[in-house]
Amino acid sequence: MTEDDEKQGSRLIAVSNRTAAGQESRAGGLAVALWDTLADMNGLWIGWSGRIIDYPSNRAKSSHEDGVEFAITDYSRHQYDGFYLGYSNSVLWPVMHNRIDLAVFDSEYFRFYVEINEKFSDIVRRRAQPNDMVWVHDYHFLLLGDMLREDGWNGRCGFFLHIPFPAPEVFRAIPEHRRLALGLCAYNVVGLQSGKDLANLAQYLEEEFGAEELPDGRFRVEGRTVRLLHCPIGIDTEGFARAALEEPAKKAAHSLSKFLGDRDLVIGVDRMDYSKGLPQRFEGMAELFDRYPEVHGKISFTQIAPPSRSVVEEYAHLRQQLDALSGRINGDYGDLDWIPIRYLARGYDREQIAGLYRLAKACLVTPLQDGMNLVAKEFVAAQDPEDPGVLILSQFAGAAEQMKEALIINPYDSASIADAVKRAIDMPVEERQQRWQSLYRNLIEQDINWWRERFMAEFEAIPV
Numbered sequence: 001m002t003e004d005d006e007k008q009g010s011r012l013i014a015v016s017n018r019t020a021a022g023q024e025s026r027a028g029g030l031a032v033a034l035w036d037t038l039a040d041m042n043g044l045w046i047g048w049s050g051r052i053i054d055y056p057s058n059r060a061k062s063s064h065e066d067g068v069e070f071a072i073t074d075y076s077r078h079q080y081d082g083f084y085l086g087y088s089n090s091v092l093w094p095v096m097h098n099r100i101d102l103a104v105f106d107s108e109y110f111r112f113y114v115e116i117n118e119k120f121s122d123i124v125r126r127r128a129q130p131n132d133m134v135w136v137h138d139y140h141f142l143l144l145g146d147m148l149r150e151d152g153w154n155g156r157c158g159f160f161l162h163i164p165f166p167a168p169e170v171f172r173a174i175p176e177h178r179r180l181a182l183g184l185c186a187y188n189v190v191g192l193q194s195g196k197d198l199a200n201l202a203q204y205l206e207e208e209f210g211a212e213e214l215p216d217g218r219f220r221v222e223g224r225t226v227r228l229l230h231c232p233i234g235i236d237t238e239g240f241a242r243a244a245l246e247e248p249a250k251k252a253a254h255s256l257s258k259f260l261g262d263r264d265l266v267i268g269v270d271r272m273d274y275s276k277g278l279p280q281r282f283e284g285m286a287e288l289f290d291r292y293p294e295v296h297g298k299i300s301f302t303q304i305a306p307p308s309r310s311v312v313e314e315y316a317h318l319r320q321q322l323d324a325l326s327g328r329i330n331g332d333y334g335d336l337d338w339i340p341i342r343y344l345a346r347g348y349d350r351e352q353i354a355g356l357y358r359l360a361k362a363c364l365v366t367p368l369q370d371g372m373n374l375v376a377k378e379f380v381a382a383q384d385p386e387d388p389g390v391l392i393l394s395q396f397a398g399a400a401e402q403m404k405e406a407l408i409i410n411p412y413d414s415a416s417i418a419d420a421v422k423r424a425i426d427m428p429v430e431e432r433q434q435r436w437q438s439l440y441r442n443l444i445e446q447d448i449n450w451w452r453e454r455f456m457a458e459f460e461a462i463p464v
């Protein structure tokens with residue numbers, strides 16, 4: 001009998017491509033929420049090590065950290081290219097973000113996607129006991145639940161999709177769409193960020209498989225029964241608000257304010273990704289400078305966007321686009337003593353970012369599609385209640401469903417961005433306070449713990 005066999009009660013097993021194992025700082029957010037849940041439930045977290053090696057084992061290596069067990073595995077170069085860069089990030093990511101034009105449909109990729117999902121199924125299978133709960137995260141593992149079922153595991157198995165579920169006709173652009181969607185239905189519960197994502201998936205299942213909604217709200221799809229759960233992810237609101245008052249935050253804000261002088265700061269913080277609408281944001285700022293000459297020299301836009309997944313060609317292209325746009329805008333509108341756009345292609349610690357948010361008069365969050373967008377929530381959490389900054393938020397971010405008191409914009413319309421920035425800069429303090437209070441109240445109510453409890457409650461209700 002192995003050590004695992006001896007453990008009694010229900011254990012939580014989380015699966016995600018990357019885990020928080022060995023991370024120096026895991027302050028706030030998903031990592032902490034999952035970690036706490038796992039520590040409470042004798043948990044195990046399974047994921048990729050981040051290493052690429054010649055002959056990776058099919059097994060995972062166990063380690064323990066602060067009450068959580070980790071099972072971490074490596075990928076080969078082919079698996080990394082085919083599964084991670086290929087199918088996950090060159091097929092699923094673009095299509096789910098409505099960018100079929102950027103997808104690369106190479107049938108080899110899917111082979112590796114299946115291979116890695118099988119590998120993880122095997123790792124889970126070796127460790128899972130019948131009354132354990134397996135909570136799988138994100139688009140890398142759409143097929144994992146299905147494979148676990150094929151492997152004969154009938155325990156509780158849930159999935160949370162962090163990115164959007166697109167309109168059915170967009171999802172159908174993926175050659176393997178039916179297999180992926182049926183795979184999803186092997187999970188007992190599928191959590192989605194927004195009501196729109198849920199409606200898209202339900203519509204797809206109805207159209208494609210004639211799915212039937214049962215009286216208890218679950219869907220019956222080709223002999224499988226799945227609950228679709230609207231479960232928008234939150235942040236550690238109070239923790240983030242506190243971080244904005246601490247020393248690293250103050251120091252970062254102080255450094256930036258030396259550069260700003262008495263200008264108003266407009267900030268953007270993103271991973272550099274084409275889904276985040278960065279060129280559109282820069283164009284919006286150009287439109288602002290064009291329409292409102294009175295703001296020249298009065299505001300400074302700082303965009304923080306470290307490169308991500310830089311080996312994928314599309315990201316290199318985006319970087320060039322941003323370099324060219326910021327150069328053009330600074331050339332057109334800048335002056336001897338004013339740089340309109342500062343673009344910093346590097347990451348900062350979240351503690352520092354919290355201070356920058358608090359310093360800002362407005363934050364631009366302009367994704368063309370986004371599952372949720374946590375930057376929008378962090379910005380609000382970091383504000384000074386007496387003198388809060390204004391959130392400018394894309395109608396295409398999942399967060400827009402919850403954050404209605406933000407200034408909602410259409411990122412494709414640069415005039416809408418320009419006018420919103422002008423309105424934010426001019427907004428009277430009473431209106432800023434009212435908007436902020438209502439946004440903050442919701443962030444406290446629906447924080448990261450609310451999210452995990454909502455999902456876990458659904459999970460625990462599944463009969464074993």
Ligand code: ADQ
Binds near residue numbers: 162349
């Ligand atoms: P992401 O696409 O990574 O997440 P987002 O929700 O914005 O996007 O979260 C990014 C996190 O990274 C935030 O905590 C933010 O502070 C941090 N971050 C971003 N840019 C940074 C920078 N330049 N420097 C330092 N930190 C930075 C996916 C989905 C989202 C969904 C989340 C969670 O795409 O839609 O909200 O998962 O479910």
